[in-house]
Amino acid sequence: MMKAKMMFNRFLKDQSGEGFLDVAMKILIVVVIGAAVLLIMNTAMPALFQDLIDKISGELTGINVLP
Secondary structure (H helix, E strand, O other), X not given: OHHHHHHHHHHHXXXXXXXXXXXXXXXXXXXXXXXXXXXXXXXXXXXXXXXXXXXXXXXXXXXXXXX
């Protein structure tokens, strides 16, 4: 128990780390790059996503989510 308490106190005293803005910018960059890759893949292989949508829709037929 004492070891956990010491580790927790050390964690609280440690002020190093990334700021909120840094993390937000990284997330934004990843989302933009992911959207660009998805757009390029959808343009290059439009049948790929349609096949996936059809396959998933076929598996989920007859399932009522709402009562």
